Amino acid sequence: MTTHAPLSDIEIARAATAQPIEEIALKLDIPAKEVVRYGNDKAKIKLSHIETLQNKPDGKLILVTAITPTPAGEGKTTTTVGLGDGLNKIGKNAMICIREPSLGPCFGMKGGAAGGGHAQVIPMEDINLHFTGDFHAISAANNLLAAMIDNHIYWDNTTGLDTRRITWRRVMDMNDRSLRQITTSQGGVANGYPREGGFDITPASEVMACFCLATDLKDLRRRLGQILVGFTRDRTAVYARDILADGPMTALLKDAMMPNLVQTLEHNPAFIHGGPFANIAHGCNTVIATKTALKMADYVITEAGFGADLGAEKFFDIKCRKAGLAPHAAVLVATIRALKMHGGVAKADLGTENVPAVEKGLSNLKRHVENLRKFGVKEVVAINRFPTDTDAEIQCVIEECEKLGVRAIEATHWANGGAGTTALAQHVVDLVDGTDSTFRTLYNDDISLWTKIQTVAQEIYGASEIVADKKIRDQIKHFQDQGFGHYPVCIAKTQYSFSTDPNLKGVPTDHVVPIREVRLSNGAEFLLVVCGDIMTMPGLPRVPAANSIEVDEEGLVQGLF
Template sequence: MSTDLAIARAATLRPIAEVAERAGIPPEVLEPYGKHKAKVGLDFVAQARAGRPRGKLVLVTGINPTPAGEGKTTTTVGLGDALNRLGRRAVICLREPSLGPCFGVKGGAAGGGHAQVVPMEDINLHFTGDFHAITAANNLLAAMLDNHIHWGNALGIDPRRVSWRRALDMNDRALRQVVQSLGGPGNGFPREDGFDIVVASEVMAAFCLAADLDDLQARLGRIIVAETRERKPVTAADLKADGAMAVLLRDAFAPNLVQTLEGSPALVHGGPFANIAHGCNSVVATTLGLHLSDIVVTEAGFGADLGAEKFLDIKCRLAGLAPEACVIVATVRALKMHGGVAKSALGTEDVAAVRRGIANLARHAENIRKFGIPPVVALNRFDSDTPAEIAAVTEAMAAMGVEAHLCTHWCDGGAGAEALAQAVLRRLAAGEAHFHPLYPDALPLADKIRTVAREVYRAADIALPAAVAAKLARFEALGFGHVPVCIAKTQYSFSADPTLLGAPTGHVLPVREVRLSAGAGFVVAICGEVMTMPGLPRQPAAESIRLDAQGRIEGLF
């Protein structure tokens, strides 16, 4: 069987100007990065948003991920290709992959098989340099903060209350907690510090939620980096860092245009993780796609309890978006794992385990309906799936009034997702969606966390230590009680325990820490043992990535 990389490498890619023409983008507004990828000029983005009607928005999400694999990005690409095959004008909007997972355990994020965005190697590695620009902007702010303290500290910053962390787009557990500025007075004032992975940086979140460059600089300026001894917040604007940060991000802020293996236009831009950040591609890319097409197909990271909830409660709330259908991706193999089957035994038929695991899928479908959006299930097929196992899924979903369609886009491309596309079109034509966020802006921050825990995770309650509750109260006193919450927790379970699979109920969500992302416009609640700087596994994928004798990349997946 051919690998994803081999399939991508064997494809004949169209010139990027031809892909742009298909999307209604004139060639003169492109800023090419080689032959097969380009940025779309921001002047054209503004013109398109002002002068063209909006298409319809379809969200692709999934069940809680398992080592068996689900194929959410692959399904997003396959669905977009299928809609174009059916004569609709569809644009696909995706996040950019992070280098950390590519060299760690998760692998790339360009889709798979015959449902990929290409050039796959470029997208999964340095691409157009956007993440490097975000890294530089994040760390410029850190450098200017320490430099201000070193040269007299006119703002009266309390070094004990510095909250801004440095960032690196790599999994590196050794950098989670560090001590900086050792070696004498010339190196600054020693203090504890730490690194987050770039996809967890507030700069990434502000970048992805900003409507335009002016909004981006305003968001950057609102980032709170420290407090004075009098507990007054100190912002990036106070340090006069926001302008230089915006300069570093100016070129990166233009959306990236690439193509699928079937030539469908895809905007791949921004990339916050959904387990530790808000998990959606940029607002500027999504809104551009909506003004270029009849239908935008976009995805949210990890399972619907994380990615979809944040897409709906954060991105859609802040950007004025309203999805009209939602696809939930599942596989028989993953449902069997949620039903208690070990990965080594997934090749054996086990209808009873599938039925047990369907509880996870059903929970996600129920949750999507709570937002007023009709769900459709994409059952991504593997060769080991049996007719009885497939029937168990489709029958269970039918009993809930949810269509479930078998998809073979990994091996058949867009043709393998046409039944799913037809189901999505039926949902769009029916006009059943009445989107609304899960909670109102005016709800207190602790109650917003509690609402997500109870309504989405089915927790009995949250555990909120007194110090954490006091920080939430302080955020409200500072005027940030109206913002949404972004919950960071394990992606593997509805609970904060990654081993608790299926559809647990009655658990308690432990809120370990809260952080105010004033620039992005939300409060992060860190729950359980989730880390904002991942580590590499025992055998990282990087061990298998290399160049062959012709200088081509091997081992990337």
């Protein structure tokens, strides 16, 4: 296997010479006048240009997902970038669509999300920090609505909104556990009516979900207007449009709605747009970016957050359902390191060859393959190879996957860029070319909300049942009776296990999924179901990445990657 000098991700990125963003746009037949430049190496594409593409045929849509993540890391974004480069390397017209990173993980524990090694999107520092300001616009729109709610109550409250039944929360794009539950408007009459409130992280905001699912500005305003903000004393719903918040919120998001164009290290085009988490939200980049890419390229590689039980399920059952997308294939990313952890090996011992542990950990991979097949998509396993992996361990995965009837292909994109994924790229082409999509969702719109939750828990998580106290069951029934029963469900749970217990590795079965909370995301048009101990506002770890981040004497960020 070819290896390179042990440079860090940021050193590799800084050594690259980016092409002017207009040149990247021209590869997609986007004229310079339709490009809104953000410096030399990133830009937004005007919505007016996107409207001219609607009659063009669509390319093939391929999803990159992964086995259940572990602290060892799986490299899903790295594989997405590497596969996009690999497709271009074999002469195909391909581009990638991925999510924008959140500042929370960057300064917390997970780190950035621009790929790694020689399979990255650049400029990675900008992408992982403020980028083009989309996240800030989403936070501002969310918090404008919060401010307008409190102002509406302060002055006249013509809707009769009950301060005890306000459901809207503020957001910030940072991990801050101290803001999960707060009391607002303290300090006297001039500051309003004191009430309990709280913050979520921006990727969990319903505004983010509306932003990512909207097809255009008109649809975005419709979705923002129908956001549920609370209830009156007689339980009548009050929406954002009732307090005239949909217009100004849309104004804040007008520029953000334009997809962001950047490039890979190999100068291939990439859209990076929108960024909901998959453990607490629906985990997919914007519909507008994906649909635009399908008009511009023959193959579009996109990804969904965390493992296939979260990201892929939500990509299929929420994004594809709502946007009318029909993906052709799914690439399931696995690493020897993660398989060993699912096989019971401690993180400190992952560098030692252990074929029996790999074989045991493959139960997790097999379950994900079985789940993907329930959606009717063709699948391939990408083995994201690390330097410590041995040939015997790789061969074990290949042979076991053959027994499953799925091809497992070694990929060395981290070390070799697109050249390390040409075999994977060619197999993906062979899977999808000349065939129609046989995609299907896991459940139909017309079954009840409770049954939808139960279906995902049993069919995807392997649970025996779902449980909730009477208050939660009554809320779900109320939403069903109020006409929201046709909505899909978005389940928030830990990403580290099929169950709601992050310590249960491998393939736990017959476990129970406890529902702690439900929220009607009426603008996003799904029911958010919060399970187990998952938090919609994460906290920083004992030793956050922020402790090591600084700016050196040359003005370069250090410690971020």
